[in-house]
Amino acid sequence: MSNIKYILGSFGDPDEMLTGIKKLQENNISIYDVYTPMPIHGIEAKLGVKRSRLDIAAFFFGITGTITMLTGVYLATVVDWPVNIGGKTHFALPDFIPITFELTILFCAFGLVGSYYASTHLFPGRAPRVMDLRATDDRFVIAIDAKQNTEHEKIDELLKGAGALEVKHNERKYISYE
Amino acid sequence: MAGHNESILREPLITGKDITYAQITEEILSPVENKPNKAWWIGFILALCGATLWVVSVGYTFWFGIGSWGLNKTVGWAWDITGFVWWVGIGHAGTLISAVLLLFRQNWRNSINRSAEAMTIFAVICAATYVVSHMGRPWLAYWVLPLPNQFGSLWVNFNSPLVWDMFAISTYFSVSLLFWYTGLLPDIATIRDRATGVRKKIYTIFSFGWTGSVKTWQRFEAVSLILAGISTPLVLSVHTIVSMDFATSVIPGWHTTIFPPYFVAGAIFSGFAMVLTLLLVVRKVLGLENYITMFHIESMNKIIILTGSIVGVAYLTELFIAWYSGSQYELYAFQNRIAGPFAWSYWLMMTCNVISPQLLWFKKIRTNIAATWVLSIVVNIGMWFERFVIIVTSLHRDYLPSSWTMFSPTWVDVGVFVGSIGVFFTLFLLFLRVLPSIAIAEVKMILKSSSEQSKMKLIKEGNLDKEQVQEYIESLEKFDSVKQEEYAKI
Numbered sequence: 125m126s127n128i129k130y131i132l133g134s135f136g137d138p139d140e141m142l143t144g145i146k147k148l149q150e151n152n153i154s155i156y157d158v159y160t161p162m163p164i165h166g167i168e169a170k171l172g173v174k175r176s177r178l179d180i181a182a183f184f185f186g187i188t189g190t191i192t193m194l195t196g197v198y199l200a201t202v203v204d205w206p207v208n209i210g211g212k213t214h215f216a217l218p219d220f221i222p223i224t225f226e227l228t229i230l231f232c233a234f235g236l237v238g239s240y241y242a243s244t245h246l247f248p249g250r251a252p253r254v255m256d257l258r259a260t261d262d263r264f265v266i267a268i269d270a271k272q273n274t275e276h277e278k279i280d281e282l283l284k285g286a287g288a289l290e291v292k293h294n295e296r297k298y299i300s301y302e
Numbered sequence: 303m304a305g306h307n308e309s310i311l312r313e314p315l316i317t318g319k320d321i322t323y324a325q326i327t328e329e330i331l332s333p334v335e336n337k338p339n340k341a342w343w344i345g346f347i348l349a350l351c352g353a354t355l356w357v358v359s360v361g362y363t364f365w366f367g368i369g370s371w372g373l374n375k376t377v378g379w380a381w382d383i384t385g386f387v388w389w390v391g392i393g394h395a396g397t398l399i400s401a402v403l404l405l406f407r408q409n410w411r412n413s414i415n416r417s418a419e420a421m422t423i424f425a426v427i428c429a430a431t432y433v434v435s436h437m438g439r440p441w442l443a444y445w446v447l448p449l450p451n452q453f454g455s456l457w458v459n460f461n462s463p464l465v466w467d468m469f470a471i472s473t474y475f476s477v478s479l480l481f482w483y484t485g486l487l488p489d490i491a492t493i494r495d496r497a498t499g500v501r502k503k504i505y506t507i508f509s510f511g512w513t514g515s516v517k518t519w520q521r522f523e524a525v526s527l528i529l530a531g532i533s534t535p536l537v538l539s540v541h542t543i544v545s546m547d548f549a550t551s552v553i554p555g556w557h558t559t560i561f562p563p564y565f566v567a568g569a570i571f572s573g574f575a576m577v578l579t580l581l582l583v584v585r586k587v588l589g590l591e592n593y594i595t596m597f598h599i600e601s602m603n604k605i606i607i608l609t610g611s612i613v614g615v616a617y618l619t620e621l622f623i624a625w626y627s628g629s630q631y632e633l634y635a636f637q638n639r640i641a642g643p644f645a646w647s648y649w650l651m652m653t654c655n656v657i658s659p660q661l662l663w664f665k666k667i668r669t670n671i672a673a674t675w676v677l678s679i680v681v682n683i684g685m686w687f688e689r690f691v692i693i694v695t696s697l698h699r700d701y702l703p704s705s706w707t708m709f710s711p712t713w714v715d716v717g718v719f720v721g722s723i724g725v726f727f728t729l730f731l732l733f734l735r736v737l738p739s740i741a742i743a744e745v746k747m748i749l750k751s752s753s754e755q756s757k758m759k760l761i762k763e764g765n766l767d768k769e770q771v772q773e774y775i776e777s778l779e780k781f782d783s784v785k786q787e788e789y790a791k792i
Contacts, residue, residue: 136323138750161323161492162746163519173517176524186532200448200457209461219461222543226469229536233477233529237484240525241510244518246487250511252494260492260514262323 130156131276132256132292133266133283138164140287141264145170147282148266153275156267159259178240185235186228193227194220253298263289308751310766310774315410316745316753317783318592323746326593327492330740333588334493338735341587346731352724359717360435368438372711377697381715382436383547384689385722388572389429390471390544391565391685394537395573396422397478400485401533404526409752410601412744413593416489417584418577419482420737424729425576426475428722433471435718463546470543477536481529484522487512488743541569548692555635555696558623564616568685571609571655574602575681580730582675584739591783593740596669600780603668606681610659613688617656635696643708644695647687654684669780754784 135141138160145167148155155171158164197220201207206214241247259265268279270293280291338346363370373380396419403411434440446468448458458465491512494505512518545565548556578599585594624636639648658680662668667677699706733739750756761771778784 157515157517159514160516160519161327161488161514162743163523168516168520171516173520176521178521178524179528182528182532196448197460200455201460204455205457207459216461222463222466222539222546223460223469225535225539226466226473229477229532230473232532233480236525236528237480240484240521244521246510246512246518248510249507252491252506252509252511253513254495255513257495260488260495260512261327 126270126276126293127295128270128276128293129297130255130294131268131270131273131279131283132290132294133268133279133286133288134256134258134290134292135264135266135287136262136289137287138162138264141266142167144266144283144286144288147286148268148279151278151282153268153273153279153282156269159255159265159267161260161262161264164264178236178243181239182232182236185239186232188235189228189231190224192231193224197223255294255298256292257299307756307760310757310760310770312752313595313597313774313777314752314754314757314784315413315595315597315748316592316755317595317781318753319755319758319785319788321592321749321753321755323749326746326749327496327742329590330593330738330742330745331493331496333734334736334738335496339587342731342735345727349724349727349731352721353728354721354724355717356431356721356725359714359721360431362714363435363718364440368436370712370714372709372715374707374709376700376705376707377694377709379436379693379697380690380709381711381719382432384686384693385719386429386432386436387544387565387689387693388686389425389432389722389726391541391569391572391689392576392682393422393425393429393474393478393573394541394566394569395577396420396425397474397481397533397537398570398573399577400481401530401537404530405534409748410598412748413590413740414577414581414598414602415744416482416485416737416741417581417733417739418573419478419485420733420739421577421580421730422478422573423475423482424726424733426471426478427729428726430471430475431722431725432718433468463543463550466543467547470540474536474540477529477533481526481533484525484529485741485744486737488514488522489738489741492742493738538566541565553696554629554631555639555692557632558620560616560619560623564613564620567609567612567616568655568688571606571613571659572682572685574605574609575678575685578602578606578674578678579682582671582678584734588734588739590740593745595783596781599671599674600668603662603674606659606678607662607668610655610662610681614656617652634699638699639691639695642695642699644691644698648691648695651684651687651691654680655688658684665780671782754778758788 133141133144135144141158141160142164145155145158149170158167158171198215201216202214254260255267256263256265266283266288270276273279276293283291333342371380371382373382396415399411399418400415403415434443437443446458446465448460448465487510490505490509491514494502494509497505542562542565545561549558549561551557581594582599585591621636624632627633639645658677661673661677667673694709698709757774760766761774775789778789779786
């Protein structure tokens with residue numbers, strides 16, 4: 125058996141890449157991942173990427189912000205150090221709406237982006253796991269696990285038939301580690 | 303996107319022939335990957351001089367105290383808060399472009415959002431420096447935060463709009479930064495994958511290991527949309543709260559309920575003007591005429607007319623209410639603005655903000671780059687004077703005529719203001735050198751649907767309504783980056 129780990133079909137056009145995905149899937153060849161320089165709408169469904177639950181997370185982060193601010197202000201203005209301002213109520217809710225809103229947004233944004241970075245393994249200094257350096261420039265790359273899909277020639281043919289400009293047989297998974 | 307053609311009636315967002323994905327990367331990254339040209343150096347040295355002036359003036363203020371400014375017992379706020387509100391206002395366009403226009407699916411935001419967001423961040427930095435330096439004892443700036451302390455935990459006054467403002471500005475700054483940086487990740491990865499040596503190492507750290515896999519992109523778009531959704535009310539809340547710094551007081555001329563919408567419109571107005579001031583130069587110097595087209599310029603000008611007119615209506619409403627309310631103090635505040643000793647600044651504001659932007663109703667003017675650039679600067683001047691008028695003319699004639707006085711700035715006031723412009727431009731010019739000034743990935747997204755070449759292909763294929771094609775070709779006449787000969791043949 126050969127040492128080839130991954131087969132990469134490198135396309136110059138997103139529509140041709142979509143044809144490539146379709147052809148591979150028709151032939152029951154599983155796709156490892158697709159790397160593109162821009163978002164391509166509609167491929168996540170084809171590749172079985174589940175719907176994002178980040179919106180739900182964002183909601184709960186936001187609510188946490190709301191509760192934090194209201195609790196904090198209550199503790200400060202009613203429990204810890206009530207100040208009598210012309211006999212007005214200590215917990216003057218309308219006054220606290222702007223800051224509660226700001227903290228809701230702040231928690232929501234940080235929680236959301238934090239969960240996004242965590243769920244997609246993005247953090248400063250992470251070694252990029254890049255299979256093709258041009259995938260962030262002008263190439264749309266389909267990666268196929270060569271150990272799972274052994275009919276390499278057929279894969280090559282399908283990719284070329286769909287319009288791939290280049291088909292690579294990589295013995296290493298990530299070239300960025302070299 | 304695949305198999306979807308945009309209506310021919312829509313004007314192209316990317317002009318030029320045979321533009322490829324590689325070319326987009328190449329052109330946008332050329333200022334980042336090459337040595338800067340002469341224009342950049344001249345600009346940078348000038349900006350650096352300004353920034354030095356800022357350091358000197360703020361240093362002087364910190365050393366000798368607020369007394370080095372032209373403030374007096376009656377006029378306790380002047381150039382400092384004028385500058386602060388001016389910068390915060392300018393900071394509004396970035397988020398407006400990236401968030402509101404994303405929600406409205408306005409694709410023309412794609413090539414201007416990056417630099418507008420950068421501008422937002424730098425403008426808010428300038429605004430924040432004003433907040434800190436006007437405190438008198440800036441080393442105690444953390445007192446605005448609700449932190450437990452040695453005074454028996456004496457909390458900040460949560461009823462005060464100044465505290466709300468601290469929350470609003472800091473939230474706005476950090477959320478804008480997150481939004482901007484997350485959007486930058488794919489483009490930093492593009493630079494990383496093209497770079498070698500130390501540059502590659504640096505961009506590797508900042509790219510967070512971005513690869514552009516399906517899941518990251520899909521989540522990226524979800525995150526962008528949610529961030530846009532929460533940033534839209536945020537951007538509106540920020541200037542609303544800034545206006546409450548004035549509106550919740552009892553000073554005649556400040557104590558009005560019209561302030562929040564009036565300030566927000568003014569902020570968008572000045573923000574777009576600053577975006578135009580910067581981008582008209584950037585597109586020329588960096589040769590980005592194909593990405594920031596006449597359509598972008600005209601669209602921004604249309605927003606400037608709209609918001610400028612809202613501001614104009616607000617000025618007139620204020621005047622009317624000053625009379626109609628029957629409050630003699632309110633009426634006097636406005637009479638004093640119109641005909642008092644600072645009348646020149648009032649009329650300067652009126653001319654720059656209300657009258658001159660009306661010239662943009664003429665298509666010839668709003669599609670003329672030189673005229674647009676001059677008008678955008680006029681708007682910036684006008685908006686500075688708006689805040690000056692609101693702040694100084696309302697304060698300088700106090701309740702007691704014995705305390706009436708005038709305000710004149712010292713060199714330190716002028717130095718801090720001119721210096722803050724220097725700081726802003728220094729940061730902006732550095733940004734142009736190290737990060738892509740246009741969101742590369744987002745421009746690539748619209749290449750196949752909204753570019754001139756894709757429309758040309760549609761026209762050549764036929765199957766289009768002749769009248770619509772004619773209208774489209776006529777709409778291209780105003781573009782300075784479109785070669786008309788191509789269309790003469792059709």
